[in-house]
Amino acid sequence: xxxxxxxxxxxxxxxxxxxxxxxxxxxxxxxxxxxxxxxxxxxxxxxxxxxxxxxxxxxxxxxxxxxxxxxxxxxxxxxxxxxxxxxxxxxxxxxxxxxxxxxxxxxxxxxxxxxxxxxxxxxxxxxxxxxxxxxxxxxxxxxxxxxxxxxxxxxxxxxxxxxxxxxxxxxxxxxxxxxxxxxxxxxxxxxxxxxxxxxxxxxxxxxxxxxxxxxxxxxxxxxxxxxxxxxxxxxxxxxxxxxxxxxxxxxxxxxxxxxxxxxxxxxxxxxxxxxxxxxxxxxxxxxxxxxxxxxxxxxxxxxxxxxxxxxxxxxxxxxxxxxxxxxxxxxxxxxxxxxxxxxxxxxxxxxxxxxxx
Numbered sequence: 099x100x101x102x103x104x105x106x107x108x109x110x111x112x113x114x115x116x117x118x119x120x121x122x123x124x125x126x127x128x129x130x131x132x133x134x135x136x137x138x139x140x141x142x143x144x145x146x147x148x149x150x151x152x153x154x155x156x157x158x159x160x161x162x163x164x165x166x167x168x169x170x171x172x173x174x175x176x177x178x179x180x181x182x183x184x185x186x187x188x189x190x191x192x193x194x195x196x197x198x199x200x201x202x203x204x205x206x207x208x209x210x211x212x213x214x215x216x217x218x219x220x221x222x223x224x225x226x227x228x229x230x231x232x233x234x235x236x237x238x239x240x241x242x243x244x245x246x247x248x249x250x251x252x253x254x255x256x257x258x259x260x261x262x263x264x265x266x267x268x269x270x271x272x273x274x275x276x277x278x279x280x281x282x283x284x285x286x287x288x289x290x291x292x293x294x295x296x297x298x299x300x301x302x303x304x305x306x307x308x309x310x311x312x313x314x315x316x317x318x319x320x321x322x323x324x325x326x327x328x329x330x331x332x333x334x335x336x337x338x339x340x341x342x343x344x345x346x347x348x349x350x351x352x353x354x355x356x357x358x359x360x361x362x363x364x365x366x367x368x369x370x371x372x373x374x375x376x377x378x379x380x381x382x383x384x385x386x387x388x389x390x391x392x393x394x395x396x397x398x399x400x401x402x403x404x405x406x407x408x409x410x411x412x413x414x415x416x417x418x419x420x421x422x423x424x425x426x427x428x429x430x431x432x433x434x435x436x437x438x439x440x441x442x443x444x445x446x447x448x449x450x451x452x453x454x455x
Contacts, residue, residue: 100126103221103267104214106206107131107161107168109153111289112225112270114160115278118285119269120223121164128217129161129168132205134177135300156289163287173209180204182300186310190318192361193437194341196406197298199254207262214265221267228252229271229446230263239263241389241448246274253406256441256451257387307339321366323350326359326375334368337361343376343433357433377430383423383440383452390449393417400442400449402427404434415442415449423452 105117107129120127131154154170161168181200188195206224214222227244228251239260244250258266270278282290301309311317318336325331332350334340339347344358350370359371381404388394394417401410402425412428425440434454441451 100124101221102126102128102217102219103223104128104130104210104217104219105166105223106210106225107157108225109156109160109289109292110225110294111279111282111287111292112227114157114225114287114289115281116223116225116267116269117160117164117166118281118287120267121166123269125221127164127166127223128219129157129164129166130210130213131157131168131170132177132210133170133172133174134201134205135182136174136178156292159288163285169213171210171213173205176204176209177201180208182313185298186314188437189306189310189338190314190363191437192337192363194435195437196254196439197300199257199439202254203257207258207266211262211265221265223267223269225270226251226255226268227270227273227275228255228268230266230268232264238390242271243443243446243448244268244270245272249275252448253403253439253441253451256389256439256448258389259387260389263389307336310338319366321368323348323370324367326369326371331356331370337363337366337368340368342435361436376433378427378434379430380424380426381434381440382418382455383425384421384455386417386421386423386450386452388417388450390444390447393420394423394449398442398444398449400425400444402443403441404431404454405438410441410443413442421452423450 103120103125105127107113117127158168181197184200185195185197210222227249229242231240231242233239241258243252279290297304318338320333320335323331323334340358340361342358350356354372356370357376359369359375361368398415400413400415402413403410414426416424418424436454438454439451440454442449
């Protein structure tokens with residue numbers, strides 16, 4: 099009997115080819131697209147969002163071409179609570195979140211699981227460029243980088259539990275993007291050359307502050323820019339407009355360039371400093387997940403990424419509590435940012451990670 103798979107389809111080429119490859123491998127596939135938000139949630143119409151009717155049409159067209167069932171699943175309530183609300187709250191606390199991680203955790207490998215179970219699906223498959231190494235009986239599953247270093251997406255999956263890894267398939271893990279497009283063209287899929295979306299799906303034109311003010315229904319008061327000694331350098335326009343490492347848009351004159359060094363919601367201040375003040379050799383992270391073991395046993399040599407686009411750097415990681423990591427880098431790293439994820443690697447293996455505090 100063929101094993102049944104729910105394929106999370108976005109209308110893009112990656113998830114479409116994931117479905118194609120699974121069919122070719124003999125799986126019984128069902129396509130599902132998640133409707134992530136209602137119009138009033140983000141002040142935009144469904145037609146204008148990344149989950150637009152065009153994307154739903156492309157996903158349905160691919161499912162029809164592959165002759166598999168297709169569903170649109172409304173998960174807007176969970177998306178609002180677990181992704182948008184968390185995004186807004188973290189900015190209000192002076193942090194810089196990665197909502198794609200929350201979306202994967204709460205929806206693709208959370209809410210979608212109940213739909214998969216209801217359809218009798220053993221697995222959930224996505225178009226992520228990552229790999230799962232399946233353990234022998236009684237062992238632990240391992241998450242690994244995608245084989246293509248330019249497309250690896252293991253960073254946004256570090257949170258996955260053993261149960262989630264056991265029920266996940268990543269058919270693109272061994273492929274390059276160019277090969278994925280080639281496979282889509284060979285099969286005649288409508289989205290073979292479709293451009294990738296780069297923005298956060300619920301924020302139009304990258305205007306985070308404008309979105310937050312509209313969504314929260316208010317404004318955020320100005321306050322002082324201060325230096326390392328607490329001296330006022332000018333006035334900021336509300337803490338939601340800034341992130342650690344930012345240089346542009348500060349409106350402060352100085353002899354040397356100034357950057358956002360830290361954000362303090364409790365005092366409504368934004369600390370500025372020179373470029374050399376942005377570097378840190380250590381960080382603490384909470385809300386952690388360790389994959390190859392129950393916990394880290396003693397100091398562990400790793401490479402660590404402090405944001406999605408960051409090149410992993412040599413470091414030593416310590417688990418200092420049940421839900422806390424300390425990471426000490428061999429060399430200081432620029433703009434370690436509270437709210438972002440730190441993800442630890444042992445070669446291609448994802449050791450785990452957490453949210454930078």
